[in-house]
Amino acid sequence: AQKVTQAQTEISVVEKEDVTLDCVYETRDTTYYLFWYKQPPSGELVFLIRRNSFDEQNEISGRYSWNFQKSTSSFNFTITASQVVDSAVYFCALSWSGYALNFGKGTSLLVTP
Amino acid sequence: EAGVAQSPRYKIIEKRQSVAFWCNPISGHATLYWYQQILGQGPKLLIQFQNNGVVDDSQLPKDRFSAERLKGVDSTLKIQPAKLEDSAVYLCASSLLLGNTEAFFGQGTRLTVV
Numbered sequence: 001a002q003k004v005t006q007a008q009t010e011i012s013v014v015e016k017e018d019v020t021l022d023c024v025y026e027t028r029d030t031t032y033y034l035f036w037y038k039q040p041p042s043g044e045l046v047f048l049i050r051r052n053s054f055d056e057q058n059e060i061s062g063r064y065s066w067n068f069q070k071s072t073s074s075f076n077f078t079i080t081a082s083q084v085v086d087s088a089v090y091f092c093a094l095s096w097s098g099y100a101l102n103f104g105k106g107t108s109l110l111v112t113p
Numbered sequence: 114e115a116g117v118a119q120s121p122r123y124k125i126i127e128k129r130q131s132v133a134f135w136c137n138p139i140s141g142h143a144t145l146y147w148y149q150q151i152l153g154q155g156p157k158l159l160i161q162f163q164n165n166g167v168v169d170d171s172q173l174p175k176d177r178f179s180a181e182r183l184k185g186v187d188s189t190l191k192i193q194p195a196k197l198e199d200s201a202v203y204l205c206a207s208s209l210l211l212g213n214t215e216a217f218f219g220q221g222t223r224l225t226v227v
């Protein structure tokens with residue numbers, strides 16, 4: 001099966017807390033791509049990051065960081081010092097062999113002041 | 114650079130009526146996708162085009178849904194006849210290449226079937 005599991009349905013944190021969103025994937029392909037998207041209340045999906053299966057380097061972009069571990073089939077996303085503007089639904093997605101993105105069910109993050 | 118354009122933004126129809134959605138992808142993007150997002154769920158692929166050819170329509174309910182991408186640019190998605198369970202946001206996205214590059218999404222069309 002080719003699928004993405006985001007076990008956390010909803011997370012609520014207070015501003016400035018760090019928060020990690022979990023993503024576990026399944027695929028039988030050796031070449032695949034993992035993505036994170038953000039969907040704010042306005043509804044438009046915003047691309048955050050893409051990682052291919054051969055690049056296990058972690059990545060940091062400002063307050064955002066991603067931890068890719070093939071050994072555990074996970075691609076977790078951490079927001080450091082969360083802000084109210086980070087409130088959104090976050091989706092992890094998988095693609096392979098030219099196929100379209102296969103999304104998880106999403107994690108709704110609420111950051112309160 | 115202009116993003117993915119979709120229209121209309123909102124549509125309310127009665128069950129058994131028909132409806133059509135339009136999408137204009139980012140210029141130069143060969144791949145176009147239609148996704149259905151039911152409230153509280155992740156987007157689900159309906160159909161994927163590469164230029165004007167269909168790459169994957171395995172999850173498209175073909176008895177009532179149809180889509181076309183004439184000339185490999187704009188695309189329309191039609192539902193006829195609509196059912197209550199078709200109430201969802203229909204998202205169009207485009208990407209430069211098949212599958213392994215990021216897809217850019219439009220704002221979606223929120224369909225309510227009553």
